[in-house]
Amino acid sequence: MQLGPRPEDFIWATGIEDTFVPQTRNGHRALDEYELMGHYQHWREDLALARAIGVKAIRWGVPWYRVESLPGEFDWRWTDEVLPYLVEELGITPIVDLMHYGCPFWLRREFASAEYPGAVARYAGAFAERYKHLSHWYTPLNEPIVNALMCGKRGLWPPYLRGDSGYIAIMMQLARGIRATVAAIQQADPDARFVHVEATGLSRAAREDLEVLAAEDQRRGFLCYDLLTGRVTASHPLFGWLLRNGASPNDLAAFARSPLTLDVVGLNFYPQWSTQQISVDAKGRLVYRAAEKDGAGFAALIEDYYRRYNAPIIVTETSAKGNERVRARWLETSVAAIKRLRGAGVPVMGYTWFPLFTMIDWRYRFGRDPLEAYRLELGLYTLGEEPRWRATPLVERFRQYVADPAAAIGEIEQIGAAHEQA
Numbered sequence: 001m002q003l004g005p006r007p008e009d010f011i012w013a014t015g016i017e018d019t020f021v022p023q024t025r026n027g028h029r030a031l032d033e034y035e036l037m038g039h040y041q042h043w044r045e046d047l048a049l050a051r052a053i054g055v056k057a058i059r060w061g062v063p064w065y066r067v068e069s070l071p072g073e074f075d076w077r078w079t080d081e082v083l084p085y086l087v088e089e090l091g092i093t094p095i096v097d098l099m100h101y102g103c104p105f106w107l108r109r110e111f112a113s114a115e116y117p118g119a120v121a122r123y124a125g126a127f128a129e130r131y132k133h134l135s136h137w138y139t140p141l142n143e144p145i146v147n148a149l150m151c152g153k154r155g156l157w158p159p160y161l162r163g164d165s166g167y168i169a170i171m172m173q174l175a176r177g178i179r180a181t182v183a184a185i186q187q188a189d190p191d192a193r194f195v196h197v198e199a200t201g202l203s204r205a206a207r208e209d210l211e212v213l214a215a216e217d218q219r220r221g222f223l224c225y226d227l228l229t230g231r232v233t234a235s236h237p238l239f240g241w242l243l244r245n246g247a248s249p250n251d252l253a254a255f256a257r258s259p260l261t262l263d264v265v266g267l268n269f270y271p272q273w274s275t276q277q278i279s280v281d282a283k284g285r286l287v288y289r290a291a292e293k294d295g296a297g298f299a300a301l302i303e304d305y306y307r308r309y310n311a312p313i314i315v316t317e318t319s320a321k322g323n324e325r326v327r328a329r330w331l332e333t334s335v336a337a338i339k340r341l342r343g344a345g346v347p348v349m350g351y352t353w354f355p356l357f358t359m360i361d362w363r364y365r366f367g368r369d370p371l372e373a374y375r376l377e378l379g380l381y382t383l384g385e386e387p388r389w390r391a392t393p394l395v396e397r398f399r400q401y402v403a404d405p406a407a408a409i410g411e412i413e414q415i416g417a418a419h420e421q422a
Contacts, residue, residue, distance in 0.1 A: 001056060001057060001093040001137065003264070003312055003349045003350075004349075005347070005411060005412035006411055007405035007406040007408075007409060007410060007411055008405060008406075009349070010349065010350060010351070010405045010409055011056050011057050011314060011349060011350030011351075012054070012055045012056055012057075012350070012351060012398075012401065012402045012405070013055050013056065013057040013058060013059060013095070013314075013316075013350055013351065013352040013353075014050055014053065014055050014058055014059070014352060014353050014354065014355070014356040014380070015058055015059030015060065015095075015316075015317065015352055015354040015355055015356060016033075016034075016039060016046060016047075016058070016059070016060055016061070016355055016356055016357075017033045017037070017354070017355040017359035017360075018033055018034060018059075018060065018061030018063075018097055018100045019031055019032075019033045019100055019101050019102070019362065020032050020033070020034075020061070020063050020064070020065060020100060020101055020102035021101055021102045021157050021158075021365065022065050022102060022105065023102075023105065023110075023157075023158045027366060028365055028366060029364060029365050029366075029367075030365075031360075031362060031364060031365040032063065033359060033360055034063060036360045036364070036371060037357075037358065037359065037360060037383075040078070042388065043081075043082050043085075044085060045388060045389070046356075046357070046389075047060075047082070047085065047086055047090060047092075048090065049356055049357065049380075049381055049389060050090065050092055050356060051090045051091070051092060052395075053380065053395055053398050053399055053402065054399055054402040054403065055092065055402065056092065056093060057092060057093045057094070057095055057137070057350070057352075058086070058092050058093075058094055058095070058356075059094075059095045059097055059139070059316060059317075059352060059354065060082075060086065060094045060095070060096065060097065061096070061097030061098075061100040061142075062079060062096060062097065062098055062127065064098070064099065064102070064103065064104060064120075064123055065102060065103065065104040065105060066078070067079065067123075067127075068104055068123050069104065069105070069106075070106060071104075071106055071119070072122065074123075074126055076130060079127075079131070083131055083134050083135065084134065087134045087135070088134075093135075093137060094134075094135050094137065095137045095138070095139060095195055095316075096127070096131075096135050096137065096138050096139065097139050097142050097197075098120075098123070098124050098127065098138060098139065098140060098141070098181065099120060099139075099140065099141040099142060099177070099181075100139075100142040101142070101143075101146075101147060101150075101157070102157075103116070103119075103120075103158070104119075107119055109158075109159045110151070110158045110159045111147065111151055111152075111158075111159060111170050111173045111174060111177075112159040112161065112169060112170065112173060113159075116173055116176075116177055117173065117176040117177045117179075117180040118180065120141075120177045120180065120181055121177070121180035121181050121183065121184040122184070124138075124140065124181040124184050124185050125184030125185060125187065125188050128184070128185040128188035128189045128192060129188040129189075132188060132189040132191075132192075136189060136191050136192050136193055137192075137193050137194075137195060138181075138185055138192055138193070138194055138195070139194070139195050139196070139197045139266065139316075140177075140178045140181040140182055140185075140194060140196065141174055141177060141178050141181070141197075142197050143197060143198060143199040143268060144171060144174045144175070144178075144198060144223075144224035145198060145199045145201075145220075145221060145223075145224065146199045147170060147174055148167045148168075148170045148171040148174065148224075149167065151166075151170050152166040152167040152168070152169060152170030152171065153166055153167035156366075163245075164241070164245040165245045165246045167245075168242055168245045168246055168247050169246055171223060171224060171227070172227070172247060172251060174224065175224055175227040175228055175255065178196070178224075178228060178260075179228065179255075179258075179260060182194055182260060193263050193264065194262070194263045194264065195263070195264045195265075195266045195314060195316060196225065196228070196262050196263075196264065196265060196266060197266035197267075197268060197316045197317075198221075198224060198225065198265075198266065198267065198268065199268045199274075200221060200267045200268060200269050200274060200301055200305065201221055201269075201273075201274040201275060201276065201301075202218070202274065202275040202276070202292070202297040202300075202301055203215075203217035203218050203221075203275075203276055203277075203278065204275065204276070204277040204278070204291055204292070205277070205278050206277055206278060206279035206280070207279070207280075210278045210279070210280070210286075213278050213286070214278055216237075216238075217276070217278075219237055219238055220238065222308065223238060225262065225265070225308075225309060226238075227252075227255045228255070228259070228260045228262070229259045229260060229261075229262060229309065230255055230256040230257070230258070230259025230260075231256075231259075232252050232255060232256060233252070233253075233256050239252070261311075262309050262311040263311070263312075264311060264312050264313070264314055264349070265305055265306075265309050265311045265312070265313050265314075266313075266314050266315075266316030267301070267302060267305060267313060267314075267315055267316060268315075268316055268317035268318070268354075269295070269298055269301065269315065269317070269318050270317070270318060270319065270320065270321070271292070271293055271294060271295030271298070271320055271330055272290060272293050272320060272321045272322070273290060273321075274295075274301075275290065275291050275292040275293075275295075275296075275297055276288045276289065276290060276291060277289050277290075277291035277292075294333075295320075295330060295333060295334065298333075298334060298337050299337040299338075299340060299341055302315070302337075302338075302341055302346065302348060303341065303344075303346055306346050306347070312347045312348075312349045313346065313347060313348045313349065314348070314349055314350035314351070314352065315334070315338070315348065315350065315351045315352055316350075316352050316354070317352055317354035318330075318334055318351075318352065318353065318354065319353055319354055319355070319378040319379065320378065321376070321378060324392050324393055324394065327378070327392070327394055328393060328394055328397060331353065331394055331397060331398065332397070334351075335351065335401055335408055335409065338351060338409050339408065339409045339410045342409055342410050342411070342412045343410055343412075343413070345412065345413065345414045346412075347412055348409075351409070353379075353380060353394075353398060354378075355378060355379045356379050356380055356381060357379040357380065357381040357382065357383065357389060358375050358376065358377055358379055358381070358382055358383040359375075359376050359378065359379070360374050360375065360376065361374040361375070361376040379392075380392060380394045380395050380398060381395065
């Protein structure tokens with residue numbers, strides 16, 4: 001799989017929702033999407049859907065907690081079946097999600113453990129060594145922001161930290177783990193390429209005096225990439241906030257001294273969730289509400305990331321919550337936005353409709369209702385009875401885009417034009 005400016009080089013992709021948060025506690029059920037959706041049993045049928053829509057690549061994750069149930073002892077029996085089928089039989093390139101949330105049970109304090117960066121790097125290196133004949137594309141960790149929010153600020157996922165100090169502690173650990181993961185994979189496979197995936201979003205202020213909060217929220221969205229690329233120095237607008245909430249200046253300096261080059265920036269964007277408006281309620285309290293549910297800021301957000309990091313962009317997750325008409329409208333709108341961006345010189349090199357099929361809403365973890373009550377329809381296929389999957393009208397539209405990329409997304413005439421003009 002190669003990145004290039006021509007329409008035929010464009011990477012049409014999909015993905016299977018692969019959140020793994022297996023730890024339980026009172027009121028918190030295990031959240032393993034593969035288990036809940038039957039992917040461990042039906043993986044052949046599930047993955048064959050990707051070939052049916054003609055994609056070149058699929059985001060597919062490895063359940064770390066299963067393959068390394070004891071420290072340093074790996075069980076590759078399942079992945080030994082799945083990856084050859086995906087690559088050799090279906091002809092699809094996996095963009096391997098090594099960390100799509102969740103740590104093994106034996107790693108006490110999970111992301112907060114001092115052992116985490118070394119442990120995740122050991123696992124990543126072992127995977128790359130075993131499968132380098134099949135896979136060269138990796139996401140070291142999916143959505144650092146969401147990990148830091150759920151595990152560090154809101155205390156909803158292990159290690160259940162809270163507040164800004166918890167958020168920063170987790171974010172720093174994630175960045176250390178990503179850096180160690182990249183090094184371990186490169187040692188095992190010098191041909192490896194990295195798609196660094198973040199949950200992108202936009203913050204809007206409902207009134208002028210809240211603009212400063214919206215700007216700060218936007219800067220926090222860049223934090224992990226800024227750490228990795230060595231941008232967090234004393235002049236960084238978040239430097240003081242980081243120090244006041246537990247970040248060590250020595251640790252920040254260490255990131256700045258050894259920056260990573262981002263091979264590919266992967267952006268996740270969902271129109272119903274990715275834009276938040278900050279306002280004040282009747283009691284004078286700050287309120288955050290979803291806004292611009294038509295995804296109006298999608299193209300501007302992509303261009304902002306390109307300007308900042310000067311790296312090729314792949315839309316690594318997008319879809320829309322709603323009926324099939326709503327999803328079809330977003331498919332058309334988002335692909336058209338990419339065509340405009342490419343025409344303006346922004347190197348958007350791929351598009352991923354995610355997930356491919358029905359997933360389980362994360363609310364399942366905290367709920368009490370039966371599993372069926374938490375089915376979330378964002379995909380191209382929806383879960384049926386017999387057959388297992390029903391194709392929605394989006395399948396045929398997606399196939400048309402894949403079959404005629406020149407019409408769908410066009411060619412990049414001058415890569416970097418938008419960056420040069422910025």
